[in-house]
Amino acid sequence: MSSLEHPLYNFEITHAPDAGGHFGRFGGRFAAETLMQPLLEIEQAFYAAWADPEFHRERLDLLKNYVGRATPLYHAERLTKLSGGAQIYLKREDLNHTGAHKINNTIGQGLLARRMGKKRVIAETGAGQHGVATATVAAMFGMQCDIFMGREDMARQMPNVLRMRLLGANVIPVDSGTATLKDAVNEALRNWVASCEDTFYIFGTAAGPHPYPLLVRQFHTVIGQEARAQILEQAGRLPDVAIACVGGGSNAIGLLHPFRDDLDVRLVAVEAAGYGLKTGKHAASLAAGKAGILHGNLTYLLEDDEGQVLGTHSISAGLDYPGVGPELALMLEEGRLELDAATDDEALTALQQLTRSEGIIPALESSHAIAAGCRIAATMREDQIVIINLSGRGDKDMDNVFKHLGWLEEKQ
Amino acid sequence: MSARLARVFKRCKEAHRAALVGYLTAGDPNPEQSQELLLSLAAECDIIEIGMPFSDPMADGPVIEAASERALAAGTHIQDVFHLSQAVRLANPEIGIILMGYANVPYVMGFERFAERAEKAGVDGVLIVDIPPEEGAICDEALKAHNLDRILLLSPTSPDERIHLACAKGSGFIYYVSLTGITGAEMGDIIEIQNKVAHIQSISEMPVCVGFGIKTAAQAAAVGRFADGVVVGSHFVNQIASQQNHHQSVAALSATAMALRAAMHREINAG
Numbered sequence: 001m002s003s004l005e006h007p008l009y010n011f012e013i014t015h016a017p018d019a020g021g022h023f024g025r026f027g028g029r030f031a032a033e034t035l036m037q038p039l040l041e042i043e044q045a046f047y048a049a050w051a052d053p054e055f056h057r058e059r060l061d062l063l064k065n066y067v068g069r070a071t072p073l074y075h076a077e078r079l080t081k082l083s084g085g086a087q088i089y090l091k092r093e094d095l096n097h098t099g100a101h102k103i104n105n106t107i108g109q110g111l112l113a114r115r116m117g118k119k120r121v122i123a124e125t126g127a128g129q130h131g132v133a134t135a136t137v138a139a140m141f142g143m144q145c146d147i148f149m150g151r152e153d154m155a156r157q158m159p160n161v162l163r164m165r166l167l168g169a170n171v172i173p174v175d176s177g178t179a180t181l182k183d184a185v186n187e188a189l190r191n192w193v194a195s196c197e198d199t200f201y202i203f204g205t206a207a208g209p210h211p212y213p214l215l216v217r218q219f220h221t222v223i224g225q226e227a228r229a230q231i232l233e234q235a236g237r238l239p240d241v242a243i244a245c246v247g248g249g250s251n252a253i254g255l256l257h258p259f260r261d262d263l264d265v266r267l268v269a270v271e272a273a274g275y276g277l278k279t280g281k282h283a284a285s286l287a288a289g290k291a292g293i294l295h296g297n298l299t300y301l302l303e304d305d306e307g308q309v310l311g312t313h314s315i316s317a318g319l320d321y322p323g324v325g326p327e328l329a330l331m332l333e334e335g336r337l338e339l340d341a342a343t344d345d346e347a348l349t350a351l352q353q354l355t356r357s358e359g360i361i362p363a364l365e366s367s368h369a370i371a372a373g374c375r376i377a378a379t380m381r382e383d384q385i386v387i388i389n390l391s392g393r394g395d396k397d398m399d400n401v402f403k404h405l406g407w408l409e410e411k412q
Numbered sequence: 413m414s415a416r417l418a419r420v421f422k423r424c425k426e427a428h429r430a431a432l433v434g435y436l437t438a439g440d441p442n443p444e445q446s447q448e449l450l451l452s453l454a455a456e457c458d459i460i461e462i463g464m465p466f467s468d469p470m471a472d473g474p475v476i477e478a479a480s481e482r483a484l485a486a487g488t489h490i491q492d493v494f495h496l497s498q499a500v501r502l503a504n505p506e507i508g509i510i511l512m513g514y515a516n517v518p519y520v521m522g523f524e525r526f527a528e529r530a531e532k533a534g535v536d537g538v539l540i541v542d543i544p545p546e547e548g549a550i551c552d553e554a555l556k557a558h559n560l561d562r563i564l565l566l567s568p569t570s571p572d573e574r575i576h577l578a579c580a581k582g583s584g585f586i587y588y589v590s591l592t593g594i595t596g597a598e599m600g601d602i603i604e605i606q607n608k609v610a611h612i613q614s615i616s617e618m619p620v621c622v623g624f625g626i627k628t629a630a631q632a633a634a635v636g637r638f639a640d641g642v643v644v645g646s647h648f649v650n651q652i653a654s655q656q657n658h659h660q661s662v663a664a665l666s667a668t669a670m671a672l673r674a675a676m677h678r679e680i681n682a683g
């Protein structure tokens with residue numbers, strides 16, 4: 001392993017799940033028999049690749065020269081002043097190629113797919129960011145690409161649908177169930193069962209059956225590892241709080257995992273409170289869910305008393321998911337993770353605040369983290385530090401935001 | 413293996429035919445009509461698989477997915493699934509009854525309570541699509557304690573290690589998925605299915621039932637020549653969705669099942 005050394009990144013797998021992919025009582029591999037062998041093959045390919053310096057050389061070369069990593073850690077002084085309190089630093093995942101953190105993962109899984117000789121990739125997408133990141137990697141690697149997307153999400157993220165098409169991907173609308181992210185996952189799984197021989201399923205978040213929660217985390221820890229080194233360099237100390245929004249949990253685990261053993265750093269996950277946690281119309285599976293099994297893993301789920309999965313609501317398509325990654329579920333139960341939530345309105349306000357104060361337009365998903373991050377910073381001292389994961393940029397959301405602000409009607 | 417399932421397979425073997433395994437989703441299109449439909453199908457089958465409706469049936473194609481949606485929309489609860497099973501049992505003391513579904517419904521209920529209720533309702537075995545042998549720790553003990561067989565799946569992608577694993581951890585019978593795909597898709601290549609089934613039969617004494625994609629009498633007959641059981645699902649569910657009214661659905665189910673059964677007989681006798 002001595003050739004696996006890098007000045008910035010660390011390749012050690014810490015807090016690994018057990019051999020069956022369980023994080024404590026969560027996680028696992030609750031998959032149909034037809035998918036067991038493909039999943040086992042991906043697991044083997046992942047461990048082999050992860051131990052191979054050549055894999056990391058290729059991956060890190062792409063992350064640097066194609067994606068544009070390392071992303072900056074930006075001291076948002078005007079936002080700090082506006083919130084009043086702790087110093088706010090933004091981890092600028094919005095500056096990645098394709099505009100969100102998602103590409104860290106699709107580069108990793110794309111390389112795995114290529115190593116495994118797969119000719120076609122498929123993915124689910126909610127906000128369309130994972131779909132765009134998958135279609136991008138497919139274009140770069142010359143692979144066929146099909147993206148499953150709920151029809152409701154297609155309507156609210158049309159720019160991303162068109163980008164995927166431009167990139168050569170086939171976007172397949174999903175009408176079943178609630179026509180959002182969970183149904184897109186169902187449809188992608190159905191397709192994969194029938195196509196696994198030549199197809200790699202690039203799963204978009206740190207959930208799903210083992211090994212996805214593990215490998216998605218490993219591909220995203222570049223976020224937290226960079227942020228840790230950057231804050232030590234810029235401020236000479238670790239942050240007091242690290243905070244990220246949670247849909248399935250990939251940007252959150254990517255930022256938070258490298259701080260997990262820094263016990264003085266508070267780790268905060270921000271869920272989508274939709275119209276408010278009390279209304280029942282939200283997507284806060286950690287705050288309001290119960291243990292359950294969906295999409296291959298045991299985790300917190302929004303479900304009724306008989307285990308039927310409930311529809312969710314969030315203004316942001318990327319957070320509109322009734323489950324959450326198993327590792328975050330475990331961290332919550334262990335008391336290592338704090339929960340927070342932001343409503344649709346709070347996210348919209350935060351989006352405007354960051355835009356006006358810093359000239360940065362965040363994605364609606366990331367705006368949830370901004371809202372909660374500013375609120376928490378306001379309760380802290382000026383010599384303290386909060387790092388917020390700015391997981392993506394807001395271009396894809398502009399139509400949706402203008403509609404909510406009522407600007408589209410008054411324009412004419 | 414549950415004594416009743418053992419008797420079912422023994423009877424079929426003595427009659428030189430494969431068992432006909434019929435599937436319907438409980439509560440489709442609503443709990444009341446579902447009972448009559450299940451009874452009509454059960455009268456012609458050796459084993460009946462009763463689907464537990466779930467909001468996210470990931471391994472099912474559009475036909476069974478729609479059945480699940482209809483059942484849930486009509487207010488089908490897990491208690492209805494047990495009531496329906498019990499009704500089938502009362503009318504058919506010697507039929508095999510299998511509950512089929514996804515992990516979350518029994519998990520949320522608690523496997524112990526679930527297994528207790530299922531046993532009371534006269535169920536013989538349970539097939540949970542998304543609990544592979546490796547995850548059996550959450551349910552195996554409870555099922556065993558209540559004399560329920562744990563039916564496991566094998567598929568064209570299962571290598572020898574997995575065949576051994578399923579045969580060691582499963583009981584009742586092996587459900588061989590004839591294709592790499594979801595329910596209701598086109599049946600796989602018959603020669604490949606036959607080879608794989610023969611291979612599984614060489615590894616284990618357990619009966620092997622073949623399902624997914626079997627629709628026509630000819631297909632049922634062809635598979636019934638080498639398999640211990642033939643599972644038909646989407647094709648029966650379609651009889652509910654495609655008929656004008658409930659009476660026609662009841663009649664169509666019965667006629668369809670009878671035709672399949674007759675075809676399976678003829679082929680065996682001819683071969």
Ligand SMILES: Cc1ncc(COP(=O)(O)O)c(C=O)c1O
Pocket residue numbers: 100101126127128129130204205206245246247248249250251252317318319363365366391392393
């Ligand atoms: C910008 C952005 N942030 C966050 C998310 C939520 O996903 P996750 O919780 O996996 O980071 C998404 C998902 O689409 C996204 O596009």
